[in-house]
Amino acid sequence: MELQAIAFQLIIGLATAMLYWIVSSGLTFTFGVTRILNFAHGAFYMLGAYFTLTFFEVLHNYVVALFLGALCVGLVGALCERTLISQIYHLPIHFQLVLTFGLILIFEDLVRMVWGSVPKMISAQFVGSIPLFGKTLPMFSLYIILAGIAIALLMYLMLSKTYWGLQIRAITSNPEMAMCCGLNPTFLYATAFMFGAFLAGLGGGLTLPISSAAPGMGENIIIYAFIVTVIGGLGSIKGAFISALIIGAVESLGALFVPWLAIALPYIALSAVLLLKPEGIFGEA
Amino acid sequence: MMLVSLVVLSSLLIPLTGNKYALYLSTKIWILVLYAIAFNVLFGYSGLLSFGHALFFSGSAYTLAILVTRLNFPLALGFVCGIVISALFSIAVGVLSLRHREIHFAMVTLAFSMLFWGIVMKWRDVTGGEDGITGVPRGLPLFWFYYFSLAVVVLSSYFIYRFVKSDLGLILEGIRENETRVQFSGHSILKYRLYAMLVSGTFTGVSGALWALLDRTVTPTISHWTFSAVPVIVTLIGGPQNFLGPAVSTLIYVIVQDIITKYTLYWQFIFGVAILAVVLFFRGGVMGIVENYIDSLMKGGR
DSSP states (O other): OHHHHHHHHHHHHHHHHHHHHHHHHHHHHHHHHHOOOOTTHHHHHHHHHHHHHHHHHHHOOHHHHHHHHHHHHHHHHHHHHHHTGGGSTTSOHHHHHHHHHHHHHHHHHHHHHHHOSSOBOOSOOSOOEEEETTEEEEHHHHHHHHHHHHHHHHHHHHHHHSHHHHHHHHHHHOHHHHHHTTOOHHHHHHHHHHHHHHHHHHHHHHTTTTSOBOTTHHHHHHHHHHHHHHHHOTTOHHHHHHHHHHHHHHHHHHHHHOGGGGGGHHHHHHHHHHHHOTTOTTOOO | OHHHHHHHHHHTTGGGGOOHHHHHHHHHHHHHHHHHHHHHIIIIITOOOOSOTHHHHHHHHHHHHHHHHHSOOOHHHHHHHHHHHHHHHHHHHHHHHTTSOHHHHHHHHHHHHHHHHHHHHHOHHHHOGGGOEEOOOOSSOHHHHHHHHHHHHHHHHHHHHHHHHSHHHHHHHHHHHOHHHHHHTTOOHHHHHHHHHHHHHHHHHHHHHHHHHHHSEEOGGGGSHHHHHHHHHHHHHHOTTSTTHHHHHHHHHHHHHHHHHHHOSOHHHHHHHHHHHHHHHOTTHHHHHHHHHHHHHHHHHO
């Protein structure tokens, strides 16, 4: 019985982990390529939820709405990169944080202007549950786990099997050399940013079935994305995946054994990792 | 210096106008001025970007509110305890975070302040959760509280000024400019940064305690990371290299916010656009513009 409870809790933890992974994958990817730590990633997440919502209301097909929504967020991301972010690549880190914070403020108010301040939900999707270990697992958990794995696969294929991925890896590991070989940094940085925003938008759209879209929804999730990214090593995609798994497991087991401490556990994990290995699990020193 | 004394002296007159709202707003401005100046000890003078100063601000505000309303501590004792807690927080966070630099330092401070936010939201019995704590006594009528805050803020700012202009402050600026060199001359980087953290966190705590008394309420808003972003942005708008930069832009920030919210719900949008403009076009901040203007006047005169 006890063992079953642990196993069940681990599955729940896996679902949490996959949600964290989906949100932090784009953040760490964008940082790895462009060296910009994008606070507005949370705003893209929020936009993803709202775009998906609107497409769903028109098309009544959740999966199509999800992809169209994320694609739109990707376009918004590319637009931001071309007009604003590209101006600040050479500036110190605090200018980047503050500029992307400004973007959050702007996007949140834009969302309020267009969709209003009241949280919005879509009609039920992925409801129901399946029996597992004598308890019931919500369908949504299963679906978010599958989505997380799908995104990991998508990133793997994009980065290691396409020509674009090859170019991205080249410009990440040695920008000067890559440019000498004739790669176009403007195009690559813009598309990298677009891909990161696309992933954030996907994350926002994916959470719609269980949580409503609200103007402040990105502000809290971005903190978890930061924790996951820093633990995994800034810029490391593999690191983000593994640290999301760690955080998910720590959180779910913590909720079982030390419920009063549960909320602090991700932060304790963060301090522990940073004390032992300041650059993160897979980070470069 | 002349200008500062003039501003302080003229602000002595504000309560005499008898306008309660103006009085409340100007007290708030003074408190946020101290928040920004204390933050800038770490940012402008030590080159460390903290994204978690809401921890020190709300740490002292909550300590004061809890001690006074739940445990019936005398107000003055609660005030002092709040500041002491902020000092302890800043040492604890400093020990854990100061070995990191730039982005990692920002992230670690952010994480710890959000940990505190999480506790505040969840520990309902003590902190009141999302509703916060109401009914904190102010001890003084607003009229006198204004003078009290003004005195505390001016004295604290003067202390901070002496601190950053002392030898210690010079070493901190040296560390900001070139860490290795300062290390070679035999100074412990970690120790000096911890001093800066302590001064910055403690005086942030002073402003937090004043805030709790002014509003007579504490809510989780002041412990959320978006409240940590306030001094970061205000300092960048004002110009971090100038001691008064953060103070000047706090004034602008509160007054402009007050005016804009009268006309539109979307003041965040306008503020966001202003941030973009500062980062893209006026990186020296307001004081940078003023200094350039004075420079060009001097050159023109020659």
